Amino acid sequence: MAKGLPNYGDPGFSLFLRKAFIKGAGYTDDALDRTVVGIVDTGSGFNPCHGNAAQLVEAVKRGVLLAGGLPVEFPTISLHESFSNPTSMYLRNLMSMDTEEMIKALPLDAVVLIGGCDKTVPAQLMGAASAGIPAIQLVTGSMLTGGYRGRRVGACTDCRAYWGSYRGGEIDDAEITEVNSRLVGSVGTCSVMGTASTMACVSEAMGIALPGSATPPAVTADRARVAEETGRRAVGLAAEGLTIDRILTEDAFENALRVLLALGGSTNGIVHLAAIAGRLGFDIDLDTFDALSRETPVLVNLKPAGSHYMEDLHRAGGVPRLLNELRDQLNLDALTVTGRTLGEELDERREDFPQDVIRTRDNPVYASGGIAVLRGNLAPGGAIVKQAAASPELLEHRGRAVVFENSADLARRIDDDDLDVTADDVLVLKNIGPVGAPGMPEAGYIPIPKKLARAGVKDMVRISDGRMSGTAAGTIVLHVSPEAAVGGPLKHVRTGDMVRLSISERRLDVEIPPEELRRREQADTSGTTAAVEPPERGYARLFVEQVTQAEHGCDFRFLRAREQRGSVPRAR
Structure with a gap:
């Protein structure tokens, strides 16, 4: 509780005042002396992708308490793709600044980042990377699929397919209205390999989220258990001083780019990874990325490049199984939030059973990289x-x-x-x-x-x-x-x-x-x-004056690391 005290000219009084106020919430000295784990709460009535945030916060708190820490949640901006005018991308950098400044302002030993919708996970990792303390990502999880006239459907690839049929005159007003209520089966992020699913999977591949945590759907017991385990591990991160810069290294970003390609992942993933990397002093080398693409097949058979959905990927073994298929192409010595290397984690997760969601290298969905x-x-x-x-x-x-x-x-x-x-x-x-x-x-x-x-x-x-x-x-x-x-x-x-x-x-x-x-x-x-x-004032003016081009992540120039440490992926 003595971290980051407001300056009244008397540090002792600052701590005395802080404790007096927090004790008004019913805390004891014993509680306040424990490891403090902040939990970023991005729940919002305008964000159905984060509709399970309250339940995840409670599960994370349970994990923190079981590990002997003190969990304290705090809110930040919440962004949803369909409820952010003019676009959630416009507000991503603002969310990253909100996340960074709140992490810096509060007396935290570690932080759990709860996000899911497209721009929220990148914003949180950008902010946490700049803040520099131990951090761990927890995604909200994908929605369940729905059904329409005997066909399994899910947002948002099927949304676009039905709308295209409507524009083409193949279905009428009544049918497009009917299908509108069937496309989204529950709260959670899009059920296909869109940006939200891509960022969930590459976060796990980078080691900043727990192994197996990317794919459990939002409303499942698996998702709640992952949240509890995330809270427990956050206490360990604080005890070990395992800061985010030790996880998000050149090796980690190269693994992320490799997995992005094998997923048939969202093109937005390149922009977001460039922004996160830029906060730590790395540039994404597009030409080397393209060379990586030529040797990395698409192995995940999910829409829009394939035919399945996120819940199928979870049942097929999730990201760990995909990583084992790519094992010889990955940096296995990369450290993860478990405190162990990626290779050590994969050694314990070698599952093999028949399925068609995660293909083998000799039977890819697409022979070379998706992008x-x-x-x-x-x-x-x-x-x-x-x-x-x-x-x-x-x-x-x-x-x-x-x-x-x-x-x-x-x-x-x-x-x-x-x-x-x-x-x-x-x-x-x-x-x-x-x-x-x-x-x-x-x-x-x-x-x-x-x-x-x-x-x-x-x-x-x-x-x-x-x-x-x-x-x-x-x-x-x-x-x-x-x-x-x-x-x-x-x-x-x-x-x-x-x-x-x-x-x-x-x-x-x-x-x-x-x-x-x-x-x-x-x-x-x-x-x-x-x-x-040209904007006259406010955030709009800041955005236009400071935003970089796509290859640099569309981040603000003044938020990127001052010292550039290299490029990823590295030339081979």
Whole structure:
């Protein structure tokens, strides 16, 4: 209780005053002398992904008490993807700052981070990495699947599939209303390999969460037991002084990137891992990551790249079984929150039984990594595509650009029957990057123009400087950098230009001569923030002034570690 005392000029009085107030809550001196474990409570009535937070807090508290510590919960911001305007990504850095400052402000020996929805786990790990104390991640867990007309369904890949059928006129108003009530079977995060599931699994792979903790669904006894064990282990972390920087090392981040690829995980995972790594002085090397991708098959058969759901992954053995399939490609000496190495943990978790959710290396879902990194005159800073969820016939494609200047332009014209567009064209959306939107929303999943959807078109090449949900599928190029709003080449693409995508060559190019591109750049007098007026005040201004590009995690420059320690993954 003597940590981080307010300064009244008399430390003794500061501690006396603190104890006087906390004793008003009924604590004894014996309780206050114990190891203090903070529990970050991100429960919110607007966050169904965290709808079990209260139960998890109680289970964590039970574990802390069983280990002889004093559990104290405290709230931070709670973000939900569907209840965060303009986008939860815009608020991720704010949540990370809230988490960091609360950890620093309170007298904590260790902290349990309870999060689940897409941006909450990254925000918590970013904040905890900067705060520097012993920390352990506990995810809220995935929702249960639902059922509709004899078919198993789950958010949010099936949400997009049914909405696409509705836009294409295959189902009517009554049916889309009916299915809306069946897609989400319980509280918890999306039941497919979207961003929430990806971050849960890579957190376990990095060793910052307990082995086996990523996959138990939110409303199961397994999830409650994991929470109790997490609380118990937090006391041990404090006793051992096992700070977060000893867990989140170069080896840990390389393991995380390897597992991200094998999961067929969300493209957002790269942005979030870059942000977490940046807090500890590491950069993500996209080219080396792409080399890693070429030798790492997708082994997890979950939607959107496969066919199963998170509860199936849990029953199949979860992340430990996947790690054992990748064992020879991992850094097994990486330390975990258990106090043991990843290799030591895997030695005790060698399960083998027939199933089709976690494939073997000789029977992959997709032969090479789920994500490819692209370069070219449209993306000198890089771009990515989730090739495992793309249409094979579109992985090599040349088409005419149909350009939308921003999200408002897209909404205004995409379903216009007079839109000049064919299935062979390339849809290009500008100004939805970190600065342009601002906040890099998941608008990169550009809808198929309605007139084409009604004609049966299911996929087209789509390009933007934004993101898309990890639950989405399609031939969609994302994170084009530099973004249009800061003057990147994407800004100067016009309708009618020919665009070439080559996954085999890892290229993304607009086929115009270099001198024409320079002429357009010189002729452009619209400034650098074409999508929005420069914010005048508050968090919006801070965001636009400080946010980095996607390859650096869209974090704030002043929050990244001052000393850069290296790049991950390391060149081999």
